[in-house]
Amino acid sequence: MKTLVLVAHPHLADSSSQQFLKESLPATGIDWEWLDGQQAIDVDREQTKLRQADRVILQFPLYWFAAPASLKQWEDTVLTRKFVYGDHRYPLADKELGVVVTTGMPGKAFQRGGAEGITLDAALAPLAAVTQRAKMTWLPTLAIHQFGYLNESEKLQLVIRYQRYLTQAQPDSLTSRQTWFAERLPGMIDRLPADQQAKGKLIASVFEQKSADLDQLADTLALIKEQSDD
Amino acid sequence: MKTLVLVAHPHLADSSSQQFLKESLPATGIDWEWLDGQQAIDVDREQTKLRQADRVILQFPLYWFAAPASLKQWEDTVLTRKFVYGDHRYPLADKELGVVVTTGMPGKAFQRGGAEGITLDAALAPLAAVTQRAKMTWLPTLAIHQFGYLNESEKLQLVIRYQRYLTQAQPDSLTSRQTWFAERLPGMIDRLPADQQAKGKLIASVFEQKSADLDQLADTLALIKEQSDD
Incomplete structure (x- = not known):
C-alpha cells in the first residue's frame, strides 16, 4: 500500500x-x-x-x-x-x-x-x-x-x-489488526535494542499463540454456524 | 451602521x-x-x-x-x-x-x-x-x-x-424592510435619470400610502388584541 x-x-x-x-x-x-x-x-x-x-x-x-x-x-x-x-x-x-x-x-x-x-x-x-x-x-x-x-x-x-x-x-476489524501486527511485529522486534530482544521475542511468541487460538476459535465458530444452518 | x-x-x-x-x-x-x-x-x-x-x-x-x-x-x-x-x-x-x-x-x-x-x-x-x-x-x-x-x-x-x-x-422582518426602504427610497429616486424621475416619484408615493395603510392596520390589530386580552 x-x-x-x-x-x-x-x-x-x-x-x-x-x-x-x-x-x-x-x-x-x-x-x-x-x-x-x-x-x-x-x-x-x-x-x-x-x-x-x-x-x-x-x-x-x-x-x-x-x-x-x-x-x-x-x-x-x-x-x-x-x-x-x-x-x-x-x-x-x-x-x-x-x-x-x-x-x-x-x-x-x-x-x-x-x-x-x-x-x-x-x-x-x-x-x-x-x-x-x-x-x-x-x-x-x-x-x-x-x-x-x-x-x-x-x-x-x-x-x-x-x-x-x-x-x-x-475497515479496522480484528482481522485487519491481526494481519497488520503479524506483518510488522518481526521488523519491530528486529529494531529493538539488544537488551530488549528477549522481551520482544516473548511478545512475538505470545502474539503467535494468541493468533493461532483465534484462528482455531474462528474455525470452531464457523463449524457451529454451519451445523445450525442445517 | x-x-x-x-x-x-x-x-x-x-x-x-x-x-x-x-x-x-x-x-x-x-x-x-x-x-x-x-x-x-x-x-x-x-x-x-x-x-x-x-x-x-x-x-x-x-x-x-x-x-x-x-x-x-x-x-x-x-x-x-x-x-x-x-x-x-x-x-x-x-x-x-x-x-x-x-x-x-x-x-x-x-x-x-x-x-x-x-x-x-x-x-x-x-x-x-x-x-x-x-x-x-x-x-x-x-x-x-x-x-x-x-x-x-x-x-x-x-x-x-x-x-x-x-x-x-x-431580523429581516417587514418592519425592518419598511424602515430600510423609507430611508433609502428618496436617495435612490434622486439618482434616477431625469426621464425616470416621474416614475420614481410615483413609486415613492405608492410606498408612502402603503406604509401608512400598514401602520393603520397595525394600530387596528393592536386595538383588537388589547380588547381580546381584557
Missing part, C-alpha cells in the same frame, strides 16, 4: 506533535510532504502523487474549526475540477482519504454543549464532501487531542495507532 | 458576479476590502476594522465547499485567540456576521440527495463556529446561485437583496 501524507502546518519545526508524528512514520510505503514548506505548488507533481497513492492522509492542527490555509490553498490549486471529475472520469475513485487532526482541546469539547460547539465530523464536513465528490472513501478521523498532556505510554500507543491509520487495511 | 465587507477571490477582475456586487455596494457606510489583493495582512489594521464594524460580511465563491484559501489565511492570521477571546474579553461580541456566497450550482444541489451532497449551512459550519466562539450573531446566509444565468430583472432584485443584506436592520 502506498500512502501519501500531506501535512499542513505553518510552523512545523515548532510543533511537538507534528515532530512526534514525523518520527513515528512507518519505515516504508509513505510519501510524506509538508505543504507549507513549498515555495509554489507543482500541480502536475501533486496530481501524479495522488494518482499513485492508495491512501491519502491530510494531517494538520485544527485552526478555527478547519485545516490551516495551506491545505485549502493546495485543494484550490491541485484539485481542479477537470482532474477530480472532468469528463465523468474519477482518477481518485476508491482511494482512501483519512484525516489526522491535532487539537488543543479535549475530545469532549467537540460535542453538543461542549466548549467548541461543533463536532469534529461537522468541522470536517467540507473535506468529507470533497472526498465524496471525488468518489474516494472517507476513513474515520484520527483525532489527537492535547498531545502535550500525553504520558509516555500513551505516546507509544499513539505511534501504533498512527502507523495503523496510515497503513493498515480498512 | 458600519459594515465591513471582506471579499475573498483569487481572480476578482475576472469574476462577473464579484464585479456586479462591487458596483451594487450601497453608497455609504461600507468598508470594502479585497483580501487577495493585499501583499501582506496587517493584523492590527484588520483587528481595528473589526472592532469598528457593526456588521462583518464575508463574501466569496464556494471552492470545495468552503471559502477560498485567502479567507482562511485571514482567519488564521487576524483572528488570534488573544484578540477573539483572550482574558475572557470578547471585542467582537454582538456584532453581526453574514456570508455572501456565490456558487456555480443551483440551490437545489445543496440538499440531501443533491449533486453537491452537502447543505450550505453544513459547508459553512466552521465559519458559524468561529462566529459562535467570538459571541457574534450569525446572519442567515445570502447565497447567489449561478449568477451568470440571472436575467436583468433578477439582477436588479439582487442589487436590493445585497444592499439590504449589508445594511438593513436584523
Whole structure:
C-alpha cells in the first residue's frame, strides 16, 4: 500500500506533535510532504502523487474549526475540477482519504454543549464532501487531542495507532489488526535494542499463540454456524 | 451602521458576479476590502476594522465547499485567540456576521440527495463556529446561485437583496424592510435619470400610502388584541 501524507502546518519545526508524528512514520510505503514548506505548488507533481497513492492522509492542527490555509490553498490549486471529475472520469475513485487532526482541546469539547460547539465530523464536513465528490472513501478521523498532556505510554500507543491509520487495511476489524501486527511485529522486534530482544521475542511468541487460538476459535465458530444452518 | 465587507477571490477582475456586487455596494457606510489583493495582512489594521464594524460580511465563491484559501489565511492570521477571546474579553461580541456566497450550482444541489451532497449551512459550519466562539450573531446566509444565468430583472432584485443584506436592520422582518426602504427610497429616486424621475416619484408615493395603510392596520390589530386580552 502506498500512502501519501500531506501535512499542513505553518510552523512545523515548532510543533511537538507534528515532530512526534514525523518520527513515528512507518519505515516504508509513505510519501510524506509538508505543504507549507513549498515555495509554489507543482500541480502536475501533486496530481501524479495522488494518482499513485492508495491512501491519502491530510494531517494538520485544527485552526478555527478547519485545516490551516495551506491545505485549502493546495485543494484550490491541485484539485481542479477537470482532474477530480472532468469528463465523468474519477482518477481518485476508491482511494482512501483519512484525516489526522491535532487539537488543543479535549475530545469532549467537540460535542453538543461542549466548549467548541461543533463536532469534529461537522468541522470536517467540507473535506468529507470533497472526498465524496471525488468518489474516494472517507476513513474515520484520527483525532489527537492535547498531545502535550500525553504520558509516555500513551505516546507509544499513539505511534501504533498512527502507523495503523496510515497503513493498515480498512475497515479496522480484528482481522485487519491481526494481519497488520503479524506483518510488522518481526521488523519491530528486529529494531529493538539488544537488551530488549528477549522481551520482544516473548511478545512475538505470545502474539503467535494468541493468533493461532483465534484462528482455531474462528474455525470452531464457523463449524457451529454451519451445523445450525442445517 | 458600519459594515465591513471582506471579499475573498483569487481572480476578482475576472469574476462577473464579484464585479456586479462591487458596483451594487450601497453608497455609504461600507468598508470594502479585497483580501487577495493585499501583499501582506496587517493584523492590527484588520483587528481595528473589526472592532469598528457593526456588521462583518464575508463574501466569496464556494471552492470545495468552503471559502477560498485567502479567507482562511485571514482567519488564521487576524483572528488570534488573544484578540477573539483572550482574558475572557470578547471585542467582537454582538456584532453581526453574514456570508455572501456565490456558487456555480443551483440551490437545489445543496440538499440531501443533491449533486453537491452537502447543505450550505453544513459547508459553512466552521465559519458559524468561529462566529459562535467570538459571541457574534450569525446572519442567515445570502447565497447567489449561478449568477451568470440571472436575467436583468433578477439582477436588479439582487442589487436590493445585497444592499439590504449589508445594511438593513436584523431580523429581516417587514418592519425592518419598511424602515430600510423609507430611508433609502428618496436617495435612490434622486439618482434616477431625469426621464425616470416621474416614475420614481410615483413609486415613492405608492410606498408612502402603503406604509401608512400598514401602520393603520397595525394600530387596528393592536386595538383588537388589547380588547381580546381584557
